[in-house]
Amino acid sequence: MNFFAFYALQNKGKKIFIDWEKSPHALITGASGTGKTFASKYLMASLVEQNPEIELCIIDYKGDTDFEPFADFQNCYRYNEAKDGILNFLDRFHQRQSGVDTTRKPLYLFIDEFASFLTVLDKKEAEDFKKKIAELLMLGRSFNVHIIMALQRADSSYFVNGARDNFPIRLGLGRLSDESRRMLFPDMEKDDYISLKRGEGYLQTDSSDIVKIFVPEYNMKLANSLIAKGLSKKKV
């Protein structure tokens, strides 16, 4: 389960691999325009390229143009479909947990800007969805169920019961505010932080050292076709 993810900014662009069995979930943060969507699509496409078995599910509450090419796919949930998307994915997880589904092909749930999804829910419903995400974060690993989440700010209020700490993979892109740096990398000294450009970021997986990485420019058409393959079925 060791898959290539990004390139190191130093060490001549050395390839950085992620072991998704050890580190099952990823949090990608950065201010607007720092390249979260670009990095997330790169990550999803390269995962499918390296393991065609992977099944993706995309929750795009904002309905960004970046995910428009996938609007016809069953596993892509946009705007007001977002709730159903999370519920359906959770159901897939429960089927594995209860033994109804004994398969273990990798399932990846990508949620773009979970915060904006939460803002449209009333308080009770928002808490309920936070709990559902916490369940996936805490129990997904043994069932080969993963979450990749993109968020402008990794605020703990978007999560319940410290669930944010269940993202062993943390990527902070571009120029991070002091607050974001502390939220993502609590052990990093302020003096060790230098601000990076769009498409560049600090990556930490599990408790390993923090490395500076970059997301290369890539062929979006090819990436979209790989992501489409991961989404598997078109709507009928």
Ligand SMILES: Nc1ncnc2c1ncn2[C@@H]1O[C@H](COP(=O)(O)OP(=O)(O)OP(=O)(O)O)[C@@H](O)[C@H]1O
């Ligand atoms: N590594 C990169 N190489 C080249 N272009 C990039 C890279 N990262 C981002 N871009 C470009 O920068 C722009 C902003 O990127 P993106 O939409 O991914 O940012 P974002 O952080 O998701 O922004 P928002 O929070 O506003 O949605 C896009 O036009 C994207 O194509």
